[in-house]
Amino acid sequence: MLVDRVLAQGELTNFESRLRRRDGTVIIGNLNVRLARDDRGEISPLEGFFENITAQKEVEQELRSSEEWYRSVFENTGAGTIIIEEDTTISLANTGFATLAGYSKEEIQSRMKWTDMVATPEERFRMEQYHYRRRRDGAAVPINYESTLKDRDGANKRVFLRVDLLAGT
Numbered sequence: 378m379l380v381d382r383v384l385a386q387g388e389l390t391n392f393e394s395r396l397r398r399r400d401g402t403v404i405i406g407n408l409n410v411r412l413a414r415d416d417r418g419e420i421s422p423l424e425g426f427f428e429n430i431t432a433q434k435e436v437e438q439e440l441r442s443s444e445e446w447y448r449s450v451f452e453n454t455g456a457g458t459i460i461i462e463e464d465t466t467i468s469l470a471n472t473g474f475a476t477l478a479g480y481s482k483e484e485i486q487s488r489m490k491w492t493d494m495v496a497t498p499e500e501r502f503r504m505e506q507y508h509y510r511r512r513r514d515g516a517a518v519p520i521n522y523e524s525t526l527k528d529r530d531g532a533n534k535r536v537f538l539r540v541d542l543l544a545g546t
Contacts, residue, residue, distance in 0.1 A: 390410055390411070391409040392407070393406070393408075393430075394406060394408040405431045405434045406428050406431070408427050409427075409428065410424070457470075457471065457475075457476070457477040457478075457536075458470070458474055459485075459491065460543070463512070465490040466487060466488075466490050466491075467487070467488075467491055470482050470486055477534065478494060478526065479528040480529050491508075492504055492505055494526055494528075495524060495526065496525035496533045497525060504524065507519070507540070515541075521539050522540075523538070
């Protein structure tokens with residue numbers, strides 16, 4: 378019962394609830410309820426309001442579905458793929474990249490810098506220059522080039538890179 382739920386959580390509470398309209402449609406909302414008391418301190422009817430959040434919940438579900446789709450594309454692209462932060466930390470790596478590098482995704486993500494995996498100092502310098510210049514003027518930096526990756530075992534692997542900024546970042 379609603380009164381018991383409010384009493385269990387205190388004088389004021391809110392929770393998500395679903396309500397069915399007369400026409401049968403269901404809406405989702407935040408039900409904000411508080412105990413009202415009369416002059417003697419006895420509980421009288423509950424007071425509250427229902428905030429309709431159906432549209433917000435639908436948008437959240439669409440975003441979750443969209444994120445799942447993009448993560449699936451990212452993971453299953455067939456190529457080793459990473460997302461690099463401004464300081465060159467690898468924030469996301471797919472299985473293809475983890476296999477190429479010889480590390481697990483957990484060892485890579487948010488723990489390793491892309492530049493630490495570049496095999497030679499000259500290429501590392503070039504990568505860093507491209508990385509920072511790309512943020513100022515993307516047209517001045519190539520998006521396709523070759524480099525040498527040093528894997529976990531120290532083996533050098535020639536790789537073809539395609540590098541670009543994510544839209545909106």
